[in-house]
Amino acid sequence: MVVKEIIHKHLSYTSIPEFFDGEYWPSQIWYCLRKQYYSRVSPIPMSLESKKFTTLGTIIHEFIAETLKKEESVRVESEVPIRIPHPNRHDVVISGRADDIIIVTVGKSRYVVEVKTIDDLESKRSYLPRKEHIAQLNVYLRAYPNSKGIILYVDRGSFEMEEFEISFNPDLFNETIKRVEMLHDYLIKRELPPPEAKENQDMKWQCDICEYRAKCERQISSNSNKKF
Template sequence: MIRQLILKKLKDREEKNYEYVRVSELGGCPLAPALRLKGYKPRIDEKTLLTLELGNGVHLNMQDILKDELEYVEQEIYDHELKIVGHPDGVIKDTIVEFKTISPWALKKAEVLPYPHHIFQLTGYMYLLRKEKGLIVYIEKSTGEIYEYPVQLTDEDIKILKAKVNLIYVLSQQDMETLNLLDKETLDVKDWQCKYCFYKHHCPVNNKGGENIERENSAYSS
């Protein structure tokens, strides 16, 4: 009963459709945000939906605890020149803070932290707010243990960031037949990213029949 009520509320919750690339999309495959910009809908299974909401709950709790210290909490910030938009977790003094939850299994398995895709996302927020310092904060789900990793924004980071945003917009203008010629190596995408991608059902790289999938199908799957 409660599970279904929660899932219904989560599925009924409307998400704003941004015309710009989201900073939260920058750490992953460039084709996923390109497909979103083309009008394709994400597909999120119920287990993932609940997992994401638990992570979101941790974010909200940390932000509430630090409400007297954090600025720019979840504020919608645009860079109209680069055409990106983001909602930073918060800023303490001159440092952008990005909270991430991590399972004990992932923490034990991880060869290196912070993850490169998390660093890339944080550099997007740092660029938006013109801050050179960032901090990725991992919160281990089972114990609440906190791990902090400082990140420094460089000119090379900005160059790479701009190149990826430009690539996303270029891909969003291509027809599906042209996108079908791409491969994971060209996109610099790992198999695990495809596994957890919300757009894999539409992806012409992951699914060669992707061009025949309807754009307006449900965003959620059971």
């Protein structure tokens, strides 16, 4: 138990991310709007369970990046900076350090690789790639024009992999921009967004690992009581 306790202790050392007004991370935009609101207005540390998933994802991402670097014909960049100003609003920008993508250059072709870890890949193949993952990679493709996108899913348990090639989709990028605008307006008004993940079947899985779940459910219960 000694080793387990030490590891859990260090996993529990979680800092709260520092967000800047008007700056939104590509990796966050397609999370539930209410969760994003809470994380900026009344942030709390990531739960131990979420930290475990994040840590495993980081380890696998680093392994894949280091493995690709061993190929002499491949040039690899990771943790690359991203900054995309909003096309119409000077107070909004998509910005951050993309620590979950790898830029791979092979000859004259450039690939933006997004690594996603997943449980039980085999049972989930039918609904992959997920829209939020495509949308996130689509932002990176906007930042790296004329690149090809690859979403690489890696099974946490078996290390089985599945990859999908993605092309830039301007309509999906505009949809992402609309989400950023919505969140920004909610934050400016200090108006709580609806519980998006609870109301959207495709997003409900986010509730299972959300550190704000209890707070969100209390708010839903409070709102329901006010109707009577």
